[in-house]
Amino acid sequence: MPTLAEISAFLATEFPQNKCTVEAVGDAAATVRHPVGFAELRPGGTVSGPVMMTVVDVALYVAILGEIGIVPLTVTTSLNINFLRKPSADRAIIGVCKLLKLGNSLAVGEVSLYSEGVAEPVAHAVGTYSIPRARAELAA
DSSP states (O other): OOOHHHHHHHHHHHOTTOOOEEEEEETTEEEEEEOOOGGGEETTTEEOHHHHHHHHHHHHHHHHHHHHOOOTTOEEEEEEEEEOSOOOTTSOEEEEEEEEEEOSSEEEEEEEEEETTOSSOSEEEEEEEEOOTTHHHHHO
16 A cells, blocks of 8 residues: 555645645544645634635545555545634644545545644544545556
8 A cells, every 4th residue: 555655745746736744644544734824714813614624635535545545536425524613723734534434436534623732623524435446457
């Protein structure tokens, strides 16, 4: 299976607009980090929902790729997020993903989001990804 460095290199090449960095991957899990600056804030001084949804999506993608190999056409089919509390406007958003099910055609995982250094989650999400049928051939 791909290493953290290989997944990070893939994301840097194929998804360069993504601001997340991969902190950990493996054992059906992943942790990603998204810096927070002025561009990530919405009126009221909180991190925008689209930024937090991006962190969820990237964390799920990384956890899945860590298990099946680098299969670019693994795509989101659903994503449900619950915003729990206001994230800090001056701390990175950390996404911690755990895969709940990894089948031949679908993967389901949950992601908890945190403001860096704060124990209570700011959001919780569940997502499903579609895995291409020929994933082994695509990863080769």
